[in-house]
Amino acid sequence: MTIEVDVSKRLGKFELDLSFASSGKVTALFGPSGAGKTSAVNLIAGLARPDTGRIAVGGTVLVDTSKRIFVPRHRRRVGYVFQDARLFPHLTVRQNLLYGRWFSRQRSHSVEFDDIVAMLGVGHLLARRPGGLSGGERQRVAIGRALLSNPALLLLDEPLASLDDARKAEIMPYLERLRDETRVPIVHVSHSVGEVARLADYLVVLSAGRAAAAGPLDELLPRLGALGGFERHETGSVVDAVVEHDGGEDGLSRLASPLGSIRVAGSAGRVGRPVRVRIRARDVLVATQRPDGLSALNILAGVVAEIGNGHGPSIDVRVECNGVSIAARITRHSGAALDLKVGKPVFAVVKGVALEPGGPSLS
Structure with missing residues (x-):
């Protein structure tokens, strides 16, 4: 499935002018804080409108300003996992997960509750509430809730950013299983070279609101240090x-x-x-x-x-x-x-x- 993004958006003094097309299973939006990564995924999710441009996922046009097309966010079939899990604190893990399915407008589901619970290793947590979970456990539940909404696209906005190293190591294998065992394409926002190298197969390098480079990970990562402003990152x-x-x-x-x-x-x-x-x-x-x-x-x-x-x-x-x-x-x-x-x-x-x-x- 191809993700096509060609948009511009002014946010105060900051201007996002981004264009890429990816057919990868995991497309990484990589760059420092303030590069425009979250702004980009908000446009894909429908949380914001571009000033001009076009967004399409799998041939389905979500935005085309020239044709006055703007599909509202609740009709986009996009699952969004934020840096903080944003679970409902008064609901159990099971109820949080089932909320994702209830929220889906699709009557037929390509994913099963038990399969998602097993893949993410949250079966023993179903009766607990979010307040009693670790950061890594909360993020796994948030990913499960997003998957159970039957999305055509999954957006992960730095889901590991607020976790310590131990919790990052805990959740990373589940992200790999998510990549390998589902057919849902993923856009993964990160400023970590290690995360990108382990998970992604297509890389978009953002700098000051623009794509400094975009291409297959194995071609682009060895050139990362040659891109202006990325010399401090660990090329590999x-x-x-x-x-x-x-x-x-x-x-x-x-x-x-x-x-x-x-x-x-x-x-x-x-x-x-x-x-x-x-x-x-x-x-x-x-x-x-x-x-x-x-x-x-x-x-x-x-x-x-x-x-x-x-x-x-x-x-x-x-x-x-x-x-x-x-x-x-x-x-x-x-x-x-x-x-x-x-x-x-x-x-x-x-x-x-x-x-x-x-x-x-x-x-």
């Missing part, structure tokens, strides 16, 4: 893989990926399990000859695809390895000493990256 790469071998006497697991066979320290889970590896640019070395005598187990042959301008003493180098972009952050001095140029054959040496987050290390 994502690689989707499948577990070939889980551990052994040496404690290493083996993954099959577009890069070839790669090894990770620790357990990667059952054989055949899909996993996503995040390789941080700071954890990649670049060599012009295949190195020997290193502890790094993953040495990837490739060619230099792009050299960023960089800021300060560092530059970002994008290495194309078997069709996959790997970002490396090195010093300007090293880049000059290696005489790096676009098209030059090199080796990307991966030296200690984790499955993101909380998985075994890639060494």
Whole structure:
């Protein structure tokens, strides 16, 4: 399902002028506070009207100012999960969940109550009220309520922003299940590179109300540091893989990926399990000859695809390895000493990256 957004909206001195089209299962709107992320999802949800523009989901036009089309929010079949769960405090978890179904205008439902309860792991909470839940539990219930409204699109506006690290780690696997086990496309608002790398497959980078870049995550994330205003973010790469071998006497697991066979320290889970590896640019070395005598187990042959301008003493180098972009952050001095140029054959040496987050290390 394609999400098409081409809108402009003035909010005081701030102007949102945003255009993108995504067919991804999870489209991430990424950028710093004040970039316009929440304003964008409010327009998609129908909580605000654009001054000009068009919004369509799966071919259904929700807004087209040139044709005076504006579908009201209660008819859009859009589920919205806010930073704070916004559950009804006087209702039990079961009643909050069923409210989502009651609110749906659709008489036939593609989702079942028991299935959503099981997927989100809230069965033991059904008799409790929101005041007795943790932040992560409240957000899971809010997601369930939104899903039970039978949405055509789910909007997640920084659902982890108010949670501590422990609660974020608790809810992240449920967001992955939401992505993998439902057919509902998701627009996920975040300012966390780690969240985006783990969940999204299409990335829209917002800066001052405009899309600084938009495209598939695996193509855009390695270039993040080269975009103006995003140098402080941790540039990296994502690689989707499948577990070939889980551990052994040496404690290493083996993954099959577009890069070839790669090894990770620790357990990667059952054989055949899909996993996503995040390789941080700071954890990649670049060599012009295949190195020997290193502890790094993953040495990837490739060619230099792009050299960023960089800021300060560092530059970002994008290495194309078997069709996959790997970002490396090195010093300007090293880049000059290696005489790096676009098209030059090199080796990307991966030296200690984790499955993101909380998985075994890639060494």
